[in-house]
Amino acid sequence: MLHRNMIASSTPLQLELEDLLGDLRHARRSGDLGRLALLAYFDVRRWARTAGALGLAEHSSELFTRCPYGSREEFMSQMDGLVVELEQARSRLLGPASIRPD
Numbered sequence: 001m002l003h004r005n006m007i008a009s010s011t012p013l014q015l016e017l018e019d020l021l022g023d024l025r026h027a028r029r030s031g032d033l034g035r036l037a038l039l040a041y042f043d044v045r046r047w048a049r050t051a052g053a054l055g056l057a058e059h060s061s062e063l064f065t066r067c068p069y070g071s072r073e074e075f076m077s078q079m080d081g082l083v084v085e086l087e088q089a090r091s092r093l094l095g096p097a098s099i100r101p102d
Contacts, residue, residue, distance in 0.1 A: 013050065017047060017090050021086055024040070024079070024083050028080070033075065040063060040064075040082055041064050044056070056086070063078050
């Protein structure tokens with residue numbers, strides 16, 4: 001929340017994305033598969049549709065409807081890829097001059 005208040009010129013869409021990335025990273029670090037799946041399927045899709053990133057929304061949906069995962073590592077790898085896509089979306093929203101290190 002502090003990070004959210006520090007970004008004075010951000011739009012609500014950018015702030016939602018920052019919060020979503022933070023939640024995904026926390027779930028990933030703690031190994032909470034259920035929370036990770038919930039965020040990836042519902043929150044990522046909702047944010048992506050709102051942002052007009054329909055390809056990202058479709059990818060998030062496909063991660064859960066395409067097929068079951070053979071292992072925990074395979075699932076985590078797919079979630080890592082989704083986080084990378086969201087970080088790229090954040091870079092596009094912020095523009096090259098305002099990218100901040102985490």
